[in-house]
Amino acid sequence: MDTSSPSVFVNGALMRRYVGQKVRTVIQVIGSDIGSVVGKSTDDLQIVVRGSSPTPPLTTYLEVIGIAESDNAIRAETWTNFGNSFGTHNYNELCKLANGEFKHLFI
Amino acid sequence: MENSVTQDGIATVLSNQSLDSSSVRPEIVVQVVDLKPVGNRYTFNANDGNMKMKAMLPATLTCEIISGKIQNLGLVRLLDYTVNDIPGKSEEKYMLITKCEAVASALDSEIKAEIKASTGITLKPKQEFVAKSASQIINEQRGNAAPAARMAMTRRVHPLVSLNPYQGSWTIRVRVTNKGVMRTYNNARGEGCVFNVELTDEEGTQIQATMFNAAARKFYDRFEMGKVYYISRGSLKLANKQFKTVQNDYEMTLNENSEVEEASNEEMFTPEIKFNFVPIDELGTYVNQKDLIDVIGVVQCVSPTMSIRRKNDNEMIPKRDITLADESKNTVVVSLWNDLATGIGQELLDMADNHPVIAIKSLKVGDFQGVSLSTISRSNVVINPDSPEAKKLKSWYDAEGKETSMSAIGSGMSSSANNGSRSMYSDRVFLSHITSNPSLGEEKPVFFSIRAYISFIKPDQTMWYRACKTCNKKVTEAMDSGYWCEGCQKKDQECSLRYIMAVKVSDSTGETWFSAFNDEAEKIIGCTADELNNLKSEEGEVNEFQTKLKETTWSSHLFRISVSQQEYNSEKRQRITVRGVSPIDFAAETRLLLQDISKKKTSQ
Amino acid sequence: MFSSSQFEPNSAFSGGGFMSSQPSQAYESSSSTAKNREFQGLVPVTVKQITECFQTSGEKSGLVINGISLTNVSLVGLVCDKDVSKVTEVRFTLDDGTGRIDCKRWVNETFDAREMESVRDGTYVRVNGHLKTFQGKTQLLVFSVRPIMDFNEVTFHYIECIHFYSQNSESQGQQVGDVTQSVNTTFQGGSNTNQATPLNPVVSSQNNDGNGRKNLDDMILDYLKQPACTARQQGIHIDEIAQQLKVPKNKLEGVVQSLEGDGLIYSTIDEYHFKHVEL
Numbered sequence: 001m002d003t004s005s006p007s008v009f010v011n012g013a014l015m016r017r018y019v020g021q022k023v024r025t026v027i028q029v030i031g032s033d034i035g036s037v038v039g040k041s042t043d044d045l046q047i048v049v050r051g052s053s054p055t056p057p058l059t060t061y062l063e064v065i066g067i068a069e070s071d072n073a074i075r076a077e078t079w080t081n082f083g084n085s086f087g088t089h090n091y092n093e094l095c096k097l098a099n100g101e102f103k104h105l106f107i
Numbered sequence: 108m109e110n111s112v113t114q115d116g117i118a119t120v121l122s123n124q125s126l127d128s129s130s131v132r133p134e135i136v137v138q139v140v141d142l143k144p145v146g147n148r149y150t151f152n153a154n155d156g157n158m159k160m161k162a163m164l165p166a167t168l169t170c171e172i173i174s175g176k177i178q179n180l181g182l183v184r185l186l187d188y189t190v191n192d193i194p195g196k197s198e199e200k201y202m203l204i205t206k207c208e209a210v211a212s213a214l215d216s217e218i219k220a221e222i223k224a225s226t227g228i229t230l231k232p233k234q235e236f237v238a239k240s241a242s243q244i245i246n247e248q249r250g251n252a253a254p255a256a257r258m259a260m261t262r263r264v265h266p267l268v269s270l271n272p273y274q275g276s277w278t279i280r281v282r283v284t285n286k287g288v289m290r291t292y293n294n295a296r297g298e299g300c301v302f303n304v305e306l307t308d309e310e311g312t313q314i315q316a317t318m319f320n321a322a323a324r325k326f327y328d329r330f331e332m333g334k335v336y337y338i339s340r341g342s343l344k345l346a347n348k349q350f351k352t353v354q355n356d357y358e359m360t361l362n363e364n365s366e367v368e369e370a371s372n373e374e375m376f377t378p379e380i381k382f383n384f385v386p387i388d389e390l391g392t393y394v395n396q397k398d399l400i401d402v403i404g405v406v407q408c409v410s411p412t413m414s415i416r417r418k419n420d421n422e423m424i425p426k427r428d429i430t431l432a433d434e435s436k437n438t439v440v441v442s443l444w445n446d447l448a449t450g451i452g453q454e455l456l457d458m459a460d461n462h463p464v465i466a467i468k469s470l471k472v473g474d475f476q477g478v479s480l481s482t483i484s485r486s487n488v489v490i491n492p493d494s495p496e497a498k499k500l501k502s503w504y505d506a507e508g509k510e511t512s513m514s515a516i517g518s519g520m521s522s523s524a525n526n527g528s529r530s531m532y533s534d535r536v537f538l539s540h541i542t543s544n545p546s547l548g549e550e551k552p553v554f555f556s557i558r559a560y561i562s563f564i565k566p567d568q569t570m571w572y573r574a575c576k577t578c579n580k581k582v583t584e585a586m587d588s589g590y591w592c593e594g595c596q597k598k599d600q601e602c603s604l605r606y607i608m609a610v611k612v613s614d615s616t617g618e619t620w621f622s623a624f625n626d627e628a629e630k631i632i633g634c635t636a637d638e639l640n641n642l643k644s645e646e647g648e649v650n651e652f653q654t655k656l657k658e659t660t661w662s663s664h665l666f667r668i669s670v671s672q673q674e675y676n677s678e679k680r681q682r683i684t685v686r687g688v689s690p691i692d693f694a695a696e697t698r699l700l701l702q703d704i705s706k707k708k709t710s711q
Numbered sequence: 712m713f714s715s716s717q718f719e720p721n722s723a724f725s726g727g728g729f730m731s732s733q734p735s736q737a738y739e740s741s742s743s744t745a746k747n748r749e750f751q752g753l754v755p756v757t758v759k760q761i762t763e764c765f766q767t768s769g770e771k772s773g774l775v776i777n778g779i780s781l782t783n784v785s786l787v788g789l790v791c792d793k794d795v796s797k798v799t800e801v802r803f804t805l806d807d808g809t810g811r812i813d814c815k816r817w818v819n820e821t822f823d824a825r826e827m828e829s830v831r832d833g834t835y836v837r838v839n840g841h842l843k844t845f846q847g848k849t850q851l852l853v854f855s856v857r858p859i860m861d862f863n864e865v866t867f868h869y870i871e872c873i874h875f876y877s878q879n880s881e882s883q884g885q886q887v888g889d890v891t892q893s894v895n896t897t898f899q900g901g902s903n904t905n906q907a908t909p910l911n912p913v914v915s916s917q918n919n920d921g922n923g924r925k926n927l928d929d930m931i932l933d934y935l936k937q938p939a940c941t942a943r944q945q946g947i948h949i950d951e952i953a954q955q956l957k958v959p960k961n962k963l964e965g966v967v968q969s970l971e972g973d974g975l976i977y978s979t980i981d982e983y984h985f986k987h988v989e990l
Contacts, residue, residue: 193980290972613752618753704870
């Protein structure tokens with residue numbers, strides 16, 4: 001087992017705490033360009049994801065795991081299509097809990 | 108507005124049997140004639156002035172007919188259709204329309220070839236003809252209408268909502284928004300016939316009118332779907348709550364002496380759809396009741412379409428779930444079925460991000476996931492209705508709603524916990540609650556809901572019995588051949604297998620065994636006992652029977668169970684029986700857990 | 712939802728019925744669960760939780776979280792480093808974002824091989840398995856690997872980990888039975904008053920005319936409900952129904968009319984073709 005490089009659950013607001021570290025988040029895709037995808041975080045903030053995006057088509061929701069470059073940009077390593085129907089409210093609650101009272105279960 | 112049909116449109120349809128996005132779309136506009144309802148949809152003859160062809164509209168367009176957008180004698184543009192054979196009549200075909208749009212409302216008359224112009228036929232829609240004074244109309248009517256009809260014209264029109272059984276004379280002006288078929292019946296007084304219509308007035312008030320025997324025969328052909336009539340001399344009585352399909356305390360009976368006159372030259376009106384909204388947090392009391400309810404809410408999310416295999420006939424039907432929220436800070440899932448899932452459901456998916464407000468008329472309230480709503484064939488969905496309720500809801504949502512944490516109505520059930528409605532989200536327990544309380548169910552069976560994994564199905568157990576195809580009771584092999592049913596007292600050459608099995612289940616607190624009977628076991632295994640038996644007898648390298656059971660294992664479900672005590676070899680034992688199985692809605696389950704986590708936090 | 716069954720459930724597992732020759736498997740083991748107090752639940756966890764409890768409890772005492780010893784666990788994460796070099800097993804690493812754990816799936820039957828084929832590096836899966844510690848290394852012996860289809864299950868899993876942890880954290884050190892007991896009281900949230908609502912077994916709609924023969928209404932409906940019939944867009948001609956059900960057409964017509972009136976079937980292309988109304 002190896003827990004040396006976890007990826008922290010974040011929403012838009014929590015990103016700034018982890019600049020330079022590995023994070024994971026789910027965004028609602030707003031637009032994509034070569035080498036970047038712009039999306040909305042589960043707390044309605046804009047997030048720019050850089051890196052070679054996965055083979056299209058992208059679904060409405062996309063999970064990205066990568067390094068937080070700034071408080072609103074991620075360099076992605078892993079992309080997963082999360083489908084067109086996803087409970088963003090639940091995910092946002094998870095981000096809050098995983099960085100609060102129950103942080104020790106995650107990082 | 109375009110007022111002409113496409114010349115030789117029908118011929119084009121016949122030579123170009125299906126329209127799809129890849130082919131060139133010839134613009135075809137046809138006139139709707141002989142529009143009539145069949146079941147939950149409508150048929151008509153498509154007329155291009157030259158030829159006619161039978162055509163069928165999808166159920167999704169029923170609301171357009173009811174709202175008067177598509178009218179008899181009106182024009183429609185065909186956007187998507189297929190041409191099919193009428194069996195047994197090889198030269199006759201009919202058109203199944205999947206998409207079309209209204210071009211013009213009812214024209215004066217059926218377009219005939221004789222008056223065909225070289226560029227197509229141009230007729231003005233009726234509305235423009237109606238630019239006459241009211242007195243003119245009345246005079247014209249008087250000229251050729253029966254005296255009774257003239258009376259109707261000059262009398263004041265009553266709003267339908269104002270009628271009661273204690274009034275003298277009245278006249279209403281209503282549109283036929285549903286027409287039943289003529290039915291015959293047999294009772295002590297002999298044979299008879301009956302049919303009914305659903306009438307809607309300009310304000311959207313609805314009433315059901317019933318006609319028997321002579322009246323039925325007299326008015327059956329007179330009442331045409333979608334047309335507007337003046338009606339007087341009917342009688343009102345309290346509606347039979349058990350059978351009523353429209354929101355009205357009264358229903359109407361028309362007899363032979365009632366007056367029914369078509370308001371052909373009157374200005375057409377489009378009846379409003381009248382809603383009687385139930386707030387989401389009050390839906391609990393309607394669970395599994397006969398009443399249909401109306402709901403209004405902000406769209407939270409829209410699922411992709413799913414294909415659901417209907418249990419009784421294995422047919423795949425499209426379904427789409429949408430989640431609605433309202434000011435009660437509750438959400439509810441509405442399942443759109445059939446054409447509503449693929450039609451308006453797709454439209455909703457495309458605009459889900461804008462969180463439109465939708466109002467839905469006539470929904471069934473079920474107990475799936477606690478409380479859930481389901482469309483039926485007569486349900487009507489209106490996106491962003493122009494109503495004060497919708498405006499209020501939208502401004503609430505924009506101001507605070509979207510930031511508010513919502514809870515699924517089914518999960519709490521607290522407001523309706525004492526009405527006895529059974530919910531997959533109420534009385535939820537863990538397995539250890541049952542296994543650590545051996546006396547549970549001692550006096551009478553107790554019921555719980557539980558989320559658990561199937562963790563083992565013993566492949567060598569007897570998992571079915573031979574059942575009578577009629578009564579499902581156990582049969583025995585008859586002496587000569589076939590099977591004897593004690594219940595039916597008869598022999599049949601065939602029998603069917605029905606499940607009766609033990610399954611091991613696990614959750615985070617422990618494991619135990621459930622007994623499952625046919626219908627529930629079918630849901631767990633995913634095939635019938637006969638099918639599973641066939642797999643068992645199949646020979647080959649791959650043991651498909653084992654595979655099927657393994658596939659079933661480690662899948663999780665929501666179970667409704669009963670716990671009772673059974674004496675076996677003079678030892679009392681707990682027996683847990685599966686009463687219901689449903690798939691897990693992970694989003695709803697997450698909300699349930701989140702609620703519980705926050706409850707615990709606040710209690711500390 | 713609670714589908715009806717004409718088969719009387721209570722007689723089925725009772726000693727006296729036709730099942731008498733068969734030992735009742737249904738409750739045999741439930742009582743044995745009570746006897747041996749070994750905990751067999753399938754606990755939702757993160758890799759981080761497994762690592763921590765391993766560090767605190769050590770190898771000898773087994774893996775214990777909040778006083779509950781972990782045997783079977785459920786995890787959700789991404790598959791990586793899938794290794795199929797051996798015929799009888801597939802190894803992979805599961806990365807759940809909190810850490811990585813080595814997993815091993817024995818491949819004995821066709822089903823095991825089939826299940827593992829559908830799983831690739833980068834697939835999101837739910838893994839249920841048994842935790843085993845050997846020579847200081849923890850490994851998950853996998854029962855099942857199922858690709859995630861609805862990604863709400865990912866959120867669900869982590870929330871379930873939090874929920875399980877928070878429900879059990881206060882009763883740390885107590886025995887398993889008591890721990891789970893406290894879980895229940897909390898989770899049930901005082902719904903004890905209505906939990907025992909009896910469910911009256913619903914008797915299915917009348918299919919019999921008393922002679923064990925289906926009445927004509929049902930025969931017609933059943934015929935029209937067949938997939939082969941519902942698939943035909945134009946519906947089924949009344950002559951065909953008559954022929955198939957071996958019922959004279961004049962006898963059918965009235966019934967068909969009443970079914971149509973009840974909204975159970977509808978006429979399609981003309982008044983002779985019918986389809987079953989789908990709700």
